[in-house]
Amino acid sequence: MKHSSPSQPCVLVDDETISRRAVVFALNKARVASVDLADPQEGLEKARTMKFDLIYLDVDMPGINGFELCSRIRADTQNKTTPVVFITGLSDFENRARSTMSGGNDLIAKPFMFIELAVKSLTYIMKGRLAVSAAGAKRS
Numbered sequence: 001m002k003h004s005s006p007s008q009p010c011v012l013v014d015d016e017t018i019s020r021r022a023v024v025f026a027l028n029k030a031r032v033a034s035v036d037l038a039d040p041q042e043g044l045e046k047a048r049t050m051k052f053d054l055i056y057l058d059v060d061m062p063g064i065n066g067f068e069l070c071s072r073i074r075a076d077t078q079n080k081t082t083p084v085v086f087i088t089g090l091s092d093f094e095n096r097a098r099s100t101m102s103g104g105n106d107l108i109a110k111p112f113m114f115i116e117l118a119v120k121s122l123t124y125i126m127k128g129r130l131a132v133s134a135a136g137a138k139r140s
Helices: 017-029 040-049 066-075 093-101 114-139
Strands: 010-014 033-037 054-057 084-088 106-109
Touching: 010 017, 010 040, 017 033, 017 114, 033 040, 040 066, 054 066, 054 114, 066 084, 066 093, 084 093, 084 114, 093 106, 106 114
Parallel strands: 010 033, 010 054, 054 084, 084 106
Antiparallel strands: none
């Protein structure tokens, strides 16, 4: 499912092929559009030009690791507050701490259950939209 309208939630998925397909499958089941990429540099460029509701990153990626990519995404205004969730086989304490220190909001260990990922995605998307709605109401 590709992103089709500004009101439809959209998630950026940057991971290796098999995991990326699994994440996109889970998002499709939850009726959430996605932009999936295998190259972290492409992911960074896409995050600079498009606002996402949620971003999934792997830690172990070629060129730029997920922690560095997350830090760079956070440095740009477009997705500065977008929730970032790491999906990785590196789920020990050190990597969990690094995910938080780089600006990540959560970490899901591989292998993951599709339903867990779908529910977590919808939860982050709804929280984000409610926060935007509440901020708009305060300005009125």
